[in-house]
Amino acid sequence: xxxxxxxxxxxxxxxxxxxxxxxxxxxxxxxxxxxxxxxxxxxxxxxxxxxxxxxxxxxxxxxxxxxxxxxxxxxxxxxxxxxxxxxxxxxxxxxxxxxxxxxxxxxxxxxxxxxxxxxxxxxxxxxxxxxxxxxxxxxxxxxxxxxxxxxxxxxxxxxxxxxxxxxxxxxxxxxxxxxxxxxxxxxxxxxxxxxxxxxxxxxxxxxxxxxxxxxxxxxxxxxxxxxxxxxxxxxxxxxxxxxxxxxxxxxxxxxxxxxxxxxxxxxxxxxxxxxxxxxxxxxxxxxxxxxxxxxxxxxxxxxxxxxxxxxxxxxxxxxxxxxxxxxxxxxxxxxxxxxxxxxxxxxxxxxxxxxxxxxxxxxxxxxxxxxxxxxxxxxxxxxxxxxxxxxxxxxxxxxxxxxxxxxxxxxxxxxxxxxxxxxxxxxxxxxx
Amino acid sequence: xxxxxxxxxxxxxxxxxxxxxxxxxxxxxxxxxxxxxxxxxxxxxxxxxxxxxxxxxxxxxxxxxxxxxxxxxxxxxxxxxxxxxxxxxxxxxxxxxxxxxxxxxxxxxxxxxxxxxxxxxxxxxxxxxxxxxxxxxxxxxxxxxxxxxxxxxxxxxxxxxxxxx
Ligand code: SF4
Numbered sequence: 001x002x003x004x005x006x007x008x009x010x011x012x013x014x015x016x017x018x019x020x021x022x023x024x025x026x027x028x029x030x031x032x033x034x035x036x037x038x039x040x041x042x043x044x045x046x047x048x049x050x051x052x053x054x055x056x057x058x059x060x061x062x063x064x065x066x067x068x069x070x071x072x073x074x075x076x077x078x079x080x081x082x083x084x085x086x087x088x089x090x091x092x093x094x095x096x097x098x099x100x101x102x103x104x105x106x107x108x109x110x111x112x113x114x115x116x117x118x119x120x121x122x123x124x125x126x127x128x129x130x131x132x133x134x135x136x137x138x139x140x141x142x143x144x145x146x147x148x149x150x151x152x153x154x155x156x157x158x159x160x161x162x163x164x165x166x167x168x169x170x171x172x173x174x175x176x177x178x179x180x181x182x183x184x185x186x187x188x189x190x191x192x193x194x195x196x197x198x199x200x201x202x203x204x205x206x207x208x209x210x211x212x213x214x215x216x217x218x219x220x221x222x223x224x225x226x227x228x229x230x231x232x233x234x235x236x237x238x239x240x241x242x243x244x245x246x247x248x249x250x251x252x253x254x255x256x257x258x259x260x261x262x263x264x265x266x267x268x269x270x271x272x273x274x275x276x277x278x279x280x281x282x283x284x285x286x287x288x289x290x291x292x293x294x295x296x297x298x299x300x301x302x303x304x305x306x307x308x309x310x311x312x313x314x315x316x317x318x319x320x321x322x323x324x325x326x327x328x329x330x331x332x333x334x335x336x337x338x339x340x341x342x343x344x345x346x347x348x349x350x351x352x353x354x355x356x357x358x359x360x361x362x363x364x365x366x367x368x369x370x371x372x373x374x375x376x377x378x379x380x381x382x383x384x385x386x387x388x389x390x391x392x393x394x395x396x397x398x399x400x401x402x403x404x405x406x407x408x409x410x411x412x413x414x415x416x417x418x419x420x421x422x423x424x425x426x427x428x429x430x431x432x
Numbered sequence: 433x434x435x436x437x438x439x440x441x442x443x444x445x446x447x448x449x450x451x452x453x454x455x456x457x458x459x460x461x462x463x464x465x466x467x468x469x470x471x472x473x474x475x476x477x478x479x480x481x482x483x484x485x486x487x488x489x490x491x492x493x494x495x496x497x498x499x500x501x502x503x504x505x506x507x508x509x510x511x512x513x514x515x516x517x518x519x520x521x522x523x524x525x526x527x528x529x530x531x532x533x534x535x536x537x538x539x540x541x542x543x544x545x546x547x548x549x550x551x552x553x554x555x556x557x558x559x560x561x562x563x564x565x566x567x568x569x570x571x572x573x574x575x576x577x578x579x580x581x582x583x584x585x586x587x588x589x590x591x592x593x594x595x596x597x
Contacts, residue, residue: 030574047500051587130522146500146522148529152586160528160577195492199521230521 008258010166011233012201015141015255019124027165027264035065036140036250037118038153039127041109042070046087048128051151060095061157067099067118068092069109072373077380107345107371110134110222110313115345120244121236122253126150126159131313131395133224136202137217138244139236139254144225164230165264166201167192168257171208173272178429180323181216182315182393182413185223186277188269190287198228200264203257205235208271214243215319222314223395226284276429278391279411282399290416290428302425303410307390308339309402310417311369312376315393316344318351320414325357327418327432328364334424339366340375340382366421378402384409391420433578435512435533436551436562437484439544440477442470444490448502448523451494457501462508469505481509486550488541489516494523503527513552515559515570517541528577531585535559537570554578 007024009017017025019033040048045068052060060066068088073081092100099118106112110131113119121139125132130144145159153159169188189196202224204217212220217234224232234240236254244252276290288296293303310316310324321343333339341361343349349371352358361368374381376394384390384403390410392402397409412420415429422432449472456468470477487506493516494502503526506514514527514534527534533554540559544550549562557572573581583589 028571030577032576054587055591144522146526146529148500148586149525152529152590156590160580162524195495198492198518228521 008260008262010201010261010263011139011203011235011255011257012141012166012231013163013261014257015122015124016161016163018122018253018255025163027163029163030160031163032158032160033124035126035153035157035159036123037065037067037113037125038150039067039069039109039113039125039129039132040088040150041068041072041129042074042081042085042088043072044128044147044150045091046084047147048150048154049087049091051148052154055151055155057155060097060154063096064098065157066097066154067109067113068097069101069106069112070103071106071108071371072377073379074106074372075103075370105346107348108313108316108373111218111317111344111348114138114218115347117244117247117249120248120250120252121240122255126153130225131222133229133231134218134222134313136221136224136231136233137214138240139234141231141233143231162199164199164201166203166261167197167265167267168263169202169204170266170268171204171206171212172268172270173208174211175271175274178415179274179276180413180415181212181219183274183277184216184269184271185220186279186284186287186411187274189223189227189285190277190279192227192267194226194283194285195228197224200229202227202229202232203263204232205257208269209234210237210239211271213319214239215317218317219314223284226395276413276416278416278426279397281397281408281410284395284397284411290430293426294428304389304425305337305391305420306388307382307384308333308337308417308421309342309375309382309390309392309394310340310414311342311344312373312394313344314395315414316342316348316371318348320393321348321352321357322355323414324418325360327415327422327429328366329360331364331422333365333421337421337424338382339364339421340369341366342369342374342381343371345371375402391417391426393417433555433582434551434553435484435486436549437482437486437512439486439488439546439548439550440481441488441544441546442473442490445492445495446473446489447495448499451502452499452505457499460501460504462504465501465505466508466510469509478509481511483510484512485510486552487511487514488544489514490541491517493519494527495520500526500530503530503532507532515540515544515552528580529586531581531583531588533573533581535570537568540568540570543568554581
């Protein structure tokens, strides 16, 4: 190479360049990158397995770098889902896939993979599930792809990408009490819209990052796709390293954006100014702050609810359950409201049990479900009837997402969801 | 590598439900899907479109679900290329992976009218509007992306590169 000045890159560009064997990759450029991990679930893996079989290749590229997680319609909700799970199970067995997680050791994929140390900083990960972007919290590049990509990834260990431009989010200050990562990402999506970061990388930086817990970061990166982004990514700091200790299965490679990296946009976010935020039906960018909701309540009456769902790959981690427990402890859920809490993994479930959180939930009148995607995608375990309204800590409130096309979903943080469960209406956790 | 055909123009936010409604998803057969392609927005499309024709979209083409059936239906209908101002991300991937070339070019998407005669050169990214005598420049497809299209999709091109096809 020449002695020419090095061209600056964002964090995502650097990770992609390293995996494409290049010194520099430019936004818009197409590259082929080496994969550290390929993920599929019980809905997306079966078609990928079918495509893989067409190649006639006897074995996957690396049986340690594929993760198969039956989480969507499990425990098998009907015969069709049982058949799909079986296809995946048989394939995992035949191919000696190391990271196949059967009921009993499973969890929702995007909570499970980081927990098991399967994703480390600097990785390139693809998953046949749009919320694969969650692992950006660990300083990895990870993104959702289709079943054909998954098939090709399993066969070759490679995937093509168009290098994304980036939006830099500079986080300042600290979150106030009752506010968490969910409010941050809902606030951002409300600000930039559901295609505000289309194709782009959302890169979170600034002194405010240090104050965010890992669970906050997972929640924020998880919903990058809801702004249309290809990935969301956080720098690796002491908290990331502490999280990875005794967990990371492979050595980390830490990439940092260059000081003079070029961004399509730079947006400053004052964490201290973020209020509890709720996405109204039927789009994640249709946000209102709790203050706006309280004013609406005075004018038009409260938004009463039928169901509260606390869990999912967005907010089913231990911190989320701790927060929920804080507002439910010693209280009763409002009469007529069904509260369903689903810890995201077996480990989270057990930790919550040992901490006494499960007892708090049951005493308050909530039910606690085994880890599953179930209610989040309207699969099972909590479908909404016509006209019903739910507050959910999940990530999508599209028409019909949790059941009937005339039901409504309000996306919120665990604090708002738990406070609402007690109040029987969308409620301000600051008053709980 | 190039293609030419008549333009069929559509608007912004053409979602995958418009491209192929969910009620026809019980099969992934391109010929069957092709019959229902765009049916909810233009039920004459499937009858009119000819092999080689080019589809033009506005912003955010292919938004909505991640169903691979959408590009399969378009390709099955004979469309040789989709040009749009912007594409939704997963549609973009799926299109290439099943062997349907797509090109982002805002100028072409805006200036091309329904029925214009269009020629696209994938190597140079040049889009010629023969009817209007105009030329638009898009970013050329890099060689390995062209190989995917040439090979008839991702899986087929992997096979080909291994000398099996
Ligand atoms: S919890 Fe919901 S969003 Fe997350 S992977 Fe499961 S279905 Fe998808």
